Structures are given as structure tokens and as C-alpha cells.
Amino acid sequence: MYQTVGSVSNSFCQPLYGNIRRLCIDVAWCAHIPPETGDQFVQLDSATLFGTHDEKTEAQYEEDSRFELPTFLRHLPKLQLLELYKIGIQEFPSWFAALPLKELYVEFACPAENYSGEFLNRNLLDSAWVGDVSCLSRSLELMAFCDCGFGVLDTEGL
Amino acid sequence: MRQLPCLQELRINGCLDEACPEWLHEIASLRRVQAKYLPFAESADVLRECNLDAIEYTMESGDGPIETDGFVLGLERLVVGTPCGNSLRELNIRGNQLGSVPDCLRSLQLQVLCVSETGITALPSWISELPLIFLDLSTNPLLATLPASLHSLTTLRALDVRETNLGGPQIDFSADAETDTTEPTLWIGGDQGPYDGGGSQNIGDCFLEVVRRDSILGPLSRALPALRLRLHEIPCEMREGHDSYKDSGLENNWWHERCGYDWIDPIFYTCDGCRLTSTDGLEAARSAIGMARRARLAWRVVPCSD
Numbered sequence: 528m529y530q531t532v533g534s535v536s537n538s539f540c541q542p543l544y545g546n547i548r549r550l551c552i553d554v555a556w557c558a559h560i561p562p563e564t565g566d567q568f569v570q571l572d573s574a575t576l577f578g579t580h581d582e583k584t585e586a587q588y589e590e591d592s593r594f595e596l597p598t599f600l601r602h603l604p605k606l607q608l609l610e611l612y613k614i615g616i617q618e619f620p621s622w623f624a625a626l627p628l629k630e631l632y633v634e635f636a637c638p639a640e641n642y643s644g645e646f647l648n649r650n651l652l653d654s655a656w657v658g659d660v661s662c663l664s665r666s667l668e669l670m671a672f673c674d675c676g677f678g679v680l681d682t683e684g685l
Numbered sequence: 686m687r688q689l690p691c692l693q694e695l696r697i698n699g700c701l702d703e704a705c706p707e708w709l710h711e712i713a714s715l716r717r718v719q720a721k722y723l724p725f726a727e728s729a730d731v732l733r734e735c736n737l738d739a740i741e742y743t744m745e746s747g748d749g750p751i752e753t754d755g756f757v758l759g760l761e762r763l764v765v766g767t768p769c770g771n772s773l774r775e776l777n778i779r780g781n782q783l784g785s786v787p788d789c790l791r792s793l794q795l796q797v798l799c800v801s802e803t804g805i806t807a808l809p810s811w812i813s814e815l816p817l818i819f820l821d822l823s824t825n826p827l828l829a830t831l832p833a834s835l836h837s838l839t840t841l842r843a844l845d846v847r848e849t850n851l852g853g854p855q856i857d858f859s860a861d862a863e864t865d866t867t868e869p870t871l872w873i874g875g876d877q878g879p880y881d882g883g884g885s886q887n888i889g890d891c892f893l894e895v896v897r898r899d900s901i902l903g904p905l906s907r908a909l910p911a912l913r914l915r916l917h918e919i920p921c922e923m924r925e926g927h928d929s930y931k932d933s934g935l936e937n938n939w940w941h942e943r944c945g946y947d948w949i950d951p952i953f954y955t956c957d958g959c960r961l962t963s964t965d966g967l968e969a970a971r972s973a974i975g976m977a978r979r980a981r982l983a984w985r986v987v988p989c990s991d
Contacts, residue, residue, distance in 0.1 A: 629691075660688050667689050671696035671719075 540567055549573040554614055557597040565602025572605045578613035582639040591615030591636070601626065608632075619662040628664040634673035687711045697723065710734035717775075721745065725781075729759035733767040739797075740773065744780030750804045752782040761789040778803065779821075786812065801825070801845070813838040823847040823915075826874030831901060836908035843939070844905075845915040850874045851898055853916035853940070855954045856923065856961075857885050867962045869954065871895065872918065888949065889966020892973040895949065899974045900981070906942035913939035917953040927958035947971065 544567040552560070554576055565571075576596075580587055591614055600606060601622045608630040615636055656662050686692065687708050695712075696719040697705070704727030705720065718732060719741040732740065740763075744751040760778070764770035770793060777799035784804050791811050799821035806827040812820075813834040822828055822845060829850035835841070846852050854869035870885035871894060888895060906912060917938075923930050933956035940948045949970055951961055961967070 660686075663686070663689060665689055666691055668691050669694040669696075670686065670689075670692065671694075671698075673696070673698050 545569050547571055549575075551575040551577065552597075554578045554594065557594070560597050560599050562598040562602060565599035568603055570605060571603050573608040573610075574600065574603070574606060575610040575612060576614060577610075578615075578636060580613065580636060583613075583615065583636045584639050588615050588636075588638075592617045596620055596623065598622070610634075616656065618659070619656045624662055624664050626664050628667055630669040630671075631663070631667055632671045632673070690714060693717060695719070704728040705731040707731055717741075725753050726755035726759035726762075729763040733763045733769045736768050736772040738772060739775035739777075740769075741777040741779075741799075742781070743777055745802075750780055750782035750802050756781050757783065757787050757789075760787050764793055765789050777821075785809070790815070796840075808832050808835070810834040816840050819843040819845075821845040822849055823852075823918075825849050826872065829874065831905065836905060839909065839911075841909055841912050843913050843915070847915055847918040848872050850894075851901060851916075852918065853948050853953055854888050854967075855885070855918050855920060856959065858920055858922040867960065868964075869949070869951065869961060869967050887966050888970045892970060895970045896973055896977040899948070899977065902940075902948055903942055903978070906940075910941070910943070913941055914948070915939050916948055919954065923956065923959050927956055929957035930959070933957065947974070949974070 547568055548570055550568070550571060550573075552575065557576060578591070583591070594614060594616060596616070596619065598620075600609070604627070606626055607628060609626070609628055610632040612632075612634045613636040686695075689712070691714055692712050693714055694717040695709075695715060698719065698721040704724045705718070709715065709718075709731050712735075715735055716737055717739040718735070718737055720728065721743050723742070725742060728742070744753070764773060773793055774795060775797035776790070776793075776795055777797075779799050779801040780803070782804050783800065785807065786800055786805060786809055788809070790798070791809075791814065793815065795815050796818045798815070798817060798819075801821045802824040804827070805822070805825050806829075808822070808828075808831055810832040811834075812832065815838075817838060818840055820841060820843070824847070826848060827850070828846070831851065850873065852872050854871050856867055857870040869888045871888045871891055872885045873891065873894065886894075902914065902916070906914065917935075919930070919935055935953070935956060938953050940946070940953065946952055949967060951964075951967070955961060
């Protein structure tokens with residue numbers, strides 16, 4: 528019975544998911560997505576992961592710093608465009624450089640107004656991955672960094 | 686980033702406190718750079734060594750152009766006798782206060798030029814020496830004329846003159862709230878311009894201006910039949926407040942003389958959810974244009990005398 532249901536489910540999901548080209552995912556959902564889910568999105572070429580706050584407190588930045596990119600991304604064979612919107616990712620995982628990405632868009636969050644000066648850990652405001660030359664996919668043709676209203680990029684590290 | 690062998694486009698919008706990084710020219714594959722709010726003079730010294738096809742260096746305040754220290758001098762250093770100047774085909778310097786189109790652009794091979802919201806008041810006659818395909822002059826409320834030489838710019842396919850003293854009518858929603866009528870108004874610059882606290886006038890109150898614009902737009906369109914003109918600004922009240930706007934395709938309605946419509950016609954600035962309640966001023970303006978056209982035609986035709 529379980530196998531029958533499973534096979535019906537698979538035969539239903541493959542044509543459904545297999546034609547999807549773009550996904551937008553709330554960052555809160557990322558931890559709940561099984562890695563193997565990516566195998567079903569064989570045509571997916573564009574993914575957006577978005578955070579929920581335009582302006583963040585230090586506690587929210589700390590929460591972001593513990594965020595890990597969902598591993599289902601590495602199972603998407605045609606992923607060419609990735610948008611990270613208002614997520615304070617500190618480091619990319621080791622597999623990130625192997626993604627077939629051509630376009631990477633990053634929009635940084637802003638420190639909550641009148642709050643940035645009070646950050647105890649100001650390292651949270653800098654994304655460590657920016658200084659890691661090996662973490663990015665060498666197939667990238669476009670990189671876009673967007674408004675944050677606060678100096679984020681350390682060009683020495685780029 | 687400089688170790689990315691395929692990187693062609695870099696967008697750094699508001700993320701740097703300083704100029705573009707000095708090593709940018711090391712990215713041999715880089716062709717397009719988009720930057721907002723970066724110190725321009727310093728960035729120009731970096732970008733001039735890059736073989737770029739396109740540069741967008743824009744300021745977008747919404748309150749008119751922003752004066753940037755050393756912008757024109759920086760632009761000269763960027764393009765005159767440099768690798769960047771040789772390769773550059775698209776330049777967007779929207780929002781930077783210029784006053785006039787910088788002479789240093791004259792020697793370039795630009796196909797796309799955006800000098801929107803730069804405070805320019807006139808175009809130089811040498812603009813027709815550039816192999817332009819698209820010229821964006823929008824949001825320059827003191828711009829009221831075009832040089833005659835533009836008629837010979839046969840490469841030009843698109844010209845944007847919205848929110849200049851050459852643009853077409855639009856609906857003024859602020860007037861609508863006060864008078865409960867919806868009439869077409871014409872963007873009027875000069876002392877009445879938006880940056881001086883002025884705005885637009887009902888089209889029925891400015892016949893002379895309508896006729897003047899018609900005498901510029903018509904001949905230009907006849908001289909360049911392949912040219913499409915974008916004349917009508919769509920107010921945000923319509924873009925955001927009317928669902929029918931999304932299906933109206935208004936953004937695609939660029940005017941040319943043989944399109945079957947006059948440049949003052951509502952098809953360019955109304956949609957199902959936002960129609961005119963009064964067209965009196967429009968009809969009067971149409972009559973004024975018709976009379977002026979007939980007069981111009983008669984002036985050109987020399988009558989035979991017995």
C-alpha cells in the first residue's frame with residue numbers, strides 16, 4: 528500500500544514539479560525542505576530566498592548568522608539564478624561554489640534605524656563570504672549587490 | 686570576485702562607502718557596471734581602464750538631480766582617450782546634475798544614452814554625430830527644444846521625452862482630488878516646473894504650448910519614420926491604483942506620426958479604470974493643433990499665380 532501510494536505520488540509530482548522554472552521561498556521554510564526535493568525540480572533555473580525583515584536588530588542578525596543555505600539547492604541541475612533577499616548569510620557552504628550559477632543577486636538587510644551604533648558584535652554587519660574568494664561559483668556572469676543603506680562590502684576582501 | 690573568469694556584469698548599488706575597487710580592471714571579462722551613490726570622480730579613475738560596453742552611474746533622489754563634486758571632470762577622465770571610452774556603447778547618468786550634455790561624450794560611439802533627470806535645458810547639435818539608437822531625455826522639465834540636427838540621426842529608434850516641455854499630456858490626480866474631474870494636463874517646466882513648486886496645466890489652458898510642441902514632434906517623426914517617441918508619464922496613482930492599468934499596455938504605447946493617433950490622444954495616458962470625465966480642453970487643443978498644421982502647410986505650398 529505504502530509503495531503504491533508512493534509511486535502514485537511520484538508520478539504525480541514529477542510532471543508537476545518538473546515543469547517549474549522559478550521558486551520563491553520564505554527563509555523560515557528552508558530548514559523544512561528535504562534535500563532530495565531538489566531532484567524533482569529538473570527544470571528549475573531560478574530561486575529566490577527571502578527574509579522577512581527589511582530592518583533587523585542585532586538579535587535578528589545573530590539569528591541570520593546561524594542560517595544555512597538549504598542543501599536542496601545543490602540538487603537543482605539547472606539552477607542559474609539565485610536571489611538572496613534580506614538574509615544576513617555569513618558564510619556559504621562548501622558546495623556552493625559547485626552550483627552552476629550564472630547570476631547571483633544579494634540584497635542586504637539594514638540595521639534597524641538608530642540601532643546600528645548599538646551593535647555589540649559589529650562583525651554581524653559584514654558578510655564573511657564576501658571575503659572568501661573560493662566560495663563563489665566560477666561560472667558566475669552577473670553579480671548584483673543591492674541597497675542596504677549601510678557600508679557592508681569590504682572591498683579589500685572581494 | 687576578481688577570480689571569477691566569466692563575470693560580465695557587476696552591480697554595486699549603495700553598498701560601498703568608497704569608490705569602485707581598484708582591481709576592477711583585472712576582471713578581463715567585465716563588460717557592464719551598474720553603480721548607485723558611489724563617489725564618481727574616484728570611481729572614474731578605476732573604470733577608465735576597463736573595456737566596458739555599458740556604465741550605469743545613477744542617482745535617484747526623486748527630488749531632482751543631485752550635484753556631485755567633479756562629476757563632469759570625472760566623466761572626461763573616464764572616457765577621453767581611455768580603453769573605456771573606446772569600448773563604451775551605453776551610458777546612463779540619470780539623476781546627476783549636469784545642466785548640459787558634457788562635450789566629452791561627443792567623440793564616443795554611444796548607442797544608448799540616458800541623461801534623464803540631469804537638469805539639461807538643451808541638446809547640443811553634435812548629438813546627431815553619435816550612432817544613437819535610444820536617447821532618454823525624460824524628467825528634464827526645462828528642456829523645451831530639440832536641435833534640428835536630430836532630424837538626420839537616422840539610427841535613432843527610441844526617444845524618451847516624458848516630463849519635459851516636449852512631452853504629452855497626463856492625468857493630474859492631485860487636481861482630480863480637488864475638483865472631482867479628470868482632465869488631461871500638460872507637464873509645464875520653467876518657473877512653473879515641478880522642482881519650483883509648480884506642476885502641470887490643464888491642456889485647454891495652454892494652446893500655444895500644445896501647438897509649439899506639435900511643431901517639434903511632428904516634423905521629427907516625419908524625418909525619422911522608424912523613430913518611436915515616449916511622451917506620456919503614467920502617474921503612480923494610475924500605476925498602483927488601477928488594476929486595469931496592468932492589462933492596458935500603456936507603457937508600450939509609444940507615439941509616431943503614422944500610428945493613427947495624435948500625441949495628445951487619451952489612448953496614451955488613460956485606461957479602463959481611469960477615463961477622462963471632460964474632454965473639452967482636449968478637443969479645443971486638437972482644434973488649435975489642426976489650425977496650426979494647416980497654416981504651416983499653406984505656408985509651405987506656394988500658390989500658382991496666373
